[in-house]
Amino acid sequence: xxxxxxxxxxxxxxxxxxxxxxxxxxxxxxxxxxxxxxxxxxxxxxxxxxxxxxxxxxxxxxxxxxxxxxxxxxxxxxxxxxxxxxxxxxxxxxxxxxxxxxxxxxxxxxxxxxxxxxxxxxxxxxxxxxxxxxxxxxxxxxxxxxxxxxxxxxxxxxxxxxxxxxxxxxxxxxxxxxxxxxxxxxxxxxxxxxxxxxxxxxxxxxxxxxxxxxxxxxxxxxxxxxxxxxxxxxxxxxxxxxxxxxxxxxxxxxxxxxxxxxxxxxxxxxxxxxxxxxxxxxxxxxxxxxxxxxxxxxxxxxxxxxxxxxxxxxxxxxxxxxxxxxxxxxxxxxxxxxxxxxxxxxxxxxxxxxxxxxxxxxxxxxxxxxxxxxxxxxxxxxxxxxxxxxxxxxxxxxxxxxxxxxxxxxxxxxxxxxxxxxxxxxxxxxxx
Ligand code: NAP
Ligand code: HSE
Numbered sequence: 549x550x551x552x553x554x555x556x557x558x559x560x561x562x563x564x565x566x567x568x569x570x571x572x573x574x575x576x577x578x579x580x581x582x583x584x585x586x587x588x589x590x591x592x593x594x595x596x597x598x599x600x601x602x603x604x605x606x607x608x609x610x611x612x613x614x615x616x617x618x619x620x621x622x623x624x625x626x627x628x629x630x631x632x633x634x635x636x637x638x639x640x641x642x643x644x645x646x647x648x649x650x651x652x653x654x655x656x657x658x659x660x661x662x663x664x665x666x667x668x669x670x671x672x673x674x675x676x677x678x679x680x681x682x683x684x685x686x687x688x689x690x691x692x693x694x695x696x697x698x699x700x701x702x703x704x705x706x707x708x709x710x711x712x713x714x715x716x717x718x719x720x721x722x723x724x725x726x727x728x729x730x731x732x733x734x735x736x737x738x739x740x741x742x743x744x745x746x747x748x749x750x751x752x753x754x755x756x757x758x759x760x761x762x763x764x765x766x767x768x769x770x771x772x773x774x775x776x777x778x779x780x781x782x783x784x785x786x787x788x789x790x791x792x793x794x795x796x797x798x799x800x801x802x803x804x805x806x807x808x809x810x811x812x813x814x815x816x817x818x819x820x821x822x823x824x825x826x827x828x829x830x831x832x833x834x835x836x837x838x839x840x841x842x843x844x845x846x847x848x849x850x851x852x853x854x855x856x857x858x859x860x861x862x863x864x865x866x867x868x869x870x871x872x873x874x875x876x877x878x879x880x881x882x883x884x885x886x887x888x889x890x891x892x893x894x895x896x897x898x899x900x901x902x903x904x905x906x907x908x909x910x911x912x913x914x915x916x917x918x919x920x921x922x923x924x925x926x927x928x929x930x931x932x933x934x935x936x937x938x939x940x941x942x943x944x945x946x947x948x949x950x951x952x953x954x955x956x957x958x959x960x961x962x963x964x965x966x967x968x969x970x971x972x973x974x975x976x977x978x979x980x
Contacts, residue, residue, distance in 0.1 A: 551584035553867040556615030556646075557591045558637060559628035560600055560608075563651050563678070564591070566856030567627060568602055571863075578860070582867045590615050592628070612637050616644050623866050625859060626650040627678075635659055642666040642674075647875055649862040651678035651855060657752035657768045660759060664880035671876040673869050675862035680706060680753040681831045683854030684847040685861075690760040690835075691881055697837030699761040702800045703976075706753040708829035708849040709736045709744040710776050710796045714784075714814075715827040718793060721781050736829060746775035747796065747812040754798035757833065758810045762802045764886040766810055772891040774813035783901060783971050786942050790899075790929070792816035792975070793824045799976075807887035809894045816899050816975040892951035897926065897975035899944055900953075902960065903967040906939040910965045914941065917963060921956040923948045938967055944975060 555571075557564055571578065571588060579585045588607060593600075596610040612633070615621055624641035626648060628634050635655045638648050643666065650656065655663065656679050667674040677687045681704070690699075705711050709731055716727040728745065731737035743749045751771040758766040776796050787794050795817050801809040817824050822844050826832040831849030836842055848854035869875045904910050911930065918925055924946040931940045945953070953972065960966050 551871065553582065553584055553586045553622060553870060554589040554618075554620045555587065555863065556618065556621040556624045556641075557588050558612070558615070558624065558626045558634070560591050560593050560603060561627070561629075562852045563627040563855045563859060565600070565602065566852035567625060567859050567863075570853065570856045570860045572602065574860075578864060582864055583871055584867065586863060586867050589621050590618060612640075616640055621646060622870055623647045623649060623863060625863060626652055627859065628652075629654070631655060631658065635663070638663060639666050642670045642672050645670055645672065647673040647866045647870065649675045649859060649866060651676070651859055653679040653749070653752040653756060657755040660756070660767075661765055661880070661882070664882075668876065668879050673866045673875050673877075674879075675866055676756075677862050678855045678858035680756050681833060681845065681847070682708075682849040682851060683857045684831055684833065684845050684849065685858070686757070686833050686845050687760065688861075688865075689845065690757070691878055694835065694837055694840060694843070697839045699835060699837045700802050701836040702757050702761040702833065703823065704753075704757065704798050704833035705795055705823055705826050705831050706757075706798045706833065706849065707744055707747075707750040707796060708831055709741070710747075710750070711826065711831070712736050712829045713745070714776060714779065714794055714796065717779065717781060718784050718788070721785070723781055724777065724779065745777055747773040750796060750798045750812045754800060754810055754812050757798065758800035758808060759882055761800055761835070762808050762884065762886060763881050764808060764884040765882045766800075766808060766888075770808075770810055770888055772811040772813070772894075774811075776814050778971060779814055779973075780971070783899075783973065786901065786929070787816045787899070790816070790927070790942075790944065791819050793819055794973070795823060795826075797823070797976070802886070803889050806893060807889040809889040809891075811891065811894070814973055816973055818977055821976070892949065892954070894950050895947050896950070897945050897947055897977055898953050899942065899971070899973045899975050900956075901970040902941045902943070903935070903938055903970055904941055905965050905967060906937050907965065910939070911941065913963055913965050914943075914960065917959045918943070918945070918956050920959060921952045923952050923956050940970075
């Protein structure tokens with residue numbers, strides 16, 4: 549009996565071509581590991597006439613129905629990207645009794661429940677390892693290897709483009725516009741870089757990670773998001789002086805009696821924190837669990853072969869489940885309905901950089917504004933600016949609610965002594 553597991557591949561772009569390459573070059577190992585050959589039977593693309601290296605022309609189609617109606621195909625691998633038709637194709641694949649592997653963070657973050665419900669209804673597998681962290685194993689660790697733990701915190705650098713930009717700004721003191729241009733020239737940032745620099749790509753990944761870590765459904769809309777567009781070389785230099793580096797982090801915390809706190813924003817991270825050493829386009833995810841303690845997963849967050857490594861691992865997992873009659877074995881793990889902690893109630897330390905009039909009593913007035921809002925100061929640094937009669941003040945606060953910082957900024961904005969609030973950035977430190 550032919551036990552070959554056949555795949556319908558949706559997309560033959562960066563990731564799809566990597567999947568084809570890995571399945572071809574590691575075919576014998578994969579067959580040995582699965583117990584049967586794993587082969588691509590059809591490949592869906594937009595432009596079926598385009599010549600593509602490494603792709604058998606006979607397998608190429610521009611009609612999803614060719615894959616849907618092919619009874620031999622048991623796994624649909626979606627690496628097209630975007631919301632629709634990708635989501636529609638995945639739902640139709642489940643309804644046709646096929647399993648699905650996807651790298652699509654957009655669909656998982658926005659419609660994860662709908663997909664899992666369809667997978668369950670049809671007793672099918674749904675795997676999405678490549679949707680966060682590219683080649684880094686993090687979804688399977690959260691769903692399986694760390695499942696003995698109660699996870700209290702997950703924190704990650706999950707966007708390579710912005711990490712590359714912040715690393716360059718830190719290493720060579722370049723400004724935001726210059727590093728964005730360089731990231732675009734290297735092909736990391738898109739011509740429209742918004743999804744990366746405004747934090748939306750990271751927010752989708754944060755929603756997926758928090759759903760898995762805390763076993764409760766978190767959608768993109770639940771994530772408080774801030775990008776890196778306001779970070780300046782001055783902030784990076786002050787951070788360094790104070791012993792921190794600036795990173796764009798996806799943060800998820802399960803706060804007892806408050807709920808789930810999920811956000812994406814730049815933070816000042818102590819230079820000694822393991823995530824501070826993650827540079828360039830690399831990604832890393834730091835997990836705190838009540839059995840393992842601290843663990844960190846590090847590696848390439850994107851790219852053809854690294855991402856294909858995660859997609860093909862999911863294909864192998866699915867093929868094993870099919871051959872052992874165990875499809876649908878690990879379904880949705882969101883069995884809780886935990887409340888969200890409103891962003892105003894979340895707690896952090898803060899870095900506040902102000903340009904103020906250099907006159908007697910200025911510092912006193914500013915300290916009073918923080919005090920009136922219940923914000924306790926940890927350190928204050930003052931430098932005289934090149935700007936005439938102005939001084940620059942950098943304040944680091946103790947742990948404080950976000951609403952108290954918002955109140956402080958509102959009050960500072962009314963003080964004649966304050967010229968400009970230059971930046972307000974959260975600080976991740978020992979107190980948090
Ligand atoms: P890509 O290079 O743009 O490739 C997309 C492929 O899908 C192309 O082959 C395209 O066909 C096909 N396609 C798109 N829309 C289609 C439609 N409506 N009908 C038929 N075919 C269609 O994208 P990618 O970078 O490989 O990304 C794919 C997915 O992986 C996305 O969800 C992305 O977020 C995720 N991902 C990517 C990376 C990465 O490093 N690139 C890392 C992690 C996750 P044509 O070739 O004919 O245009
Ligand atoms: N645009 C993403 C990044 C890669 O820069 O990390 C795909 O998830």
